[in-house]
Amino acid sequence: MNYPVDYKYTRSHEWLRDDGDVAIVGISDYAQDALGDVVFVNLPAVGDTVIAGESFGDVESVKAVSDLISPVTGVVCQVNTALEDAPESLNEDPYGAWIIQVEDVTDCEDLMNAEDYQAFCEQEG
């Protein structure tokens, strides 16, 4: 399992990368492995407001549909619409396949660094 150090993580297994003006959000390697093959991604639209701790979309795998929980409060400025046709990129490259980019960030969840997140995942089993 891969836990890159330049990302921050939520307890619901999203990652956040601070890119200066925007916060980039995706799902972790642990999340894609637990979900299994992702077959559909339900994305928000550019301009939508996302709220820290609340759902901004969902991912559907052959096992289940799971909510995507936003680590930050802000406004969606970019959406990775390529995921609509290639949801498998979340499995193949979870840290490359970002889901949304958020600007005007006003609030942020308590996030874990890579080391703490790895310990958290290992404890979850």
Place this chain on the structure above:
Amino acid sequence: MQLIFEKSVPGRGTEYLPACDVPEVSLPEGLGRKAPPKLPELSETDVSRHYTQLCQRVYGVNCGFYPLGSCTMKYNPRIDEEMAALPGFTGIHPLAPEAATQGCREVLSTAKKLLCEITGMADMTFQPAAGAHGEFTGVLLIKQYHDARGDRKRCKILVPDSAHGTNPATAAMCGYQIVNIPSGPDGCVDLEALKAALGEDTAGLMLTNPNTLGLFDRNILEITRLVHGAGGLCYYDGANLNAVMGLARPGDMGFDCVHLNLHKTFATPHGGGGPGGGAVGCKEFLKAYLPKSRLMDGGDGIQVRSFAGNFLVVVKALAYLLTLGKEGVPQAAENAVLNANYLLARLKERYTPAYEGLCMHEFVLDLSELKKETGVSALDLAKTLIDYGMHPPTMYFPLIVHEALMLEPTETESKQTLDQAAEVFLKLWDLAHEDPAYMHEAPHHAQIRRPDEVRAARNPILCQPE
């Protein structure tokens, strides 16, 4: 196997319709078809064989053990089918004069009386076509109640994280925001989390008891008291009524409205897409908001489905209740609980239950240790069970258990069947350690091996190609 369209041969069709003996009427311009419908053309022999072949490829509760958790795949007594096949029931038209439908009305009112008694409700509608439709109707009662009082700030429905997916879906369909209530370490509603979530914006709580982990929530009276205290109502998802019918009543637990899966708990074959029956019952103070059939009940009222819903499902439910009687109904529930606990006790020799203690009518195994040790997943085990002539249990549900397998043996299985099933499960535990590769490839002897679920989900082909 070929689709029926692929078996079609032009000109082979069989003509069943008699010659038209009334004047022909033309449809208004523009409403008629431009081309005839593309129906397969086959002889009666072809059609009969096609459906017999399909039937032979299906595994049903009449083929063998079917412990599909959360689905209550119990045996449906033949007598209930016979009653529903009586010509007085099948030949009736809902628009027939009232005097000609007295028998059917008697069925509906007797079934309502018995099911209200079982659930502790004051009134009931049989209109909803199945469970999710019943949930939708039930939550609309809650919405109507708040709206009628002008209490429009109540915008949230609380749903435990172990709930059936239809619960949050229903609340969303009714226009509510969903608040997820985490389960405590005992698998039941976390009371502190519930208290924290309750407030002036709480419209209600949706709960099934026993819950999807097969556990009876001991705090149920406290839970419903807390919700009522905040001004919300309590909705009982009747999906798991099989474990408590005749023993404990949702009305006495503090619930204000319920839905029942008549098809599931009361003897209609289910799992094949219908018809079902999602009866909705409620307490006296919600009665005014129940859907009404203009024809059956007179007067005005909102209908959620035509007439009295799937009437023959109600006939089967009534026949089931009358054959079991007041003693038999709770006995069925007790046997469902006994069978589940017996199977759980046998499987505990090797497998790890997701939660300790006694279960109700179903239980959940956590196979994450097995997966860690051997690489064999819940999916692999489920697929291998097919080779042993058994329907696999429910997999990966509820979502709060990793590598979940959920077993519900039901009351209609004998000790011998449960013992045989337990032997297979224990044998597969050993096999997982000896030959995991074999289990990754299973089933080996089924007509269909492992369908490519991912491709089917990503690129579904839903139409017969031209």
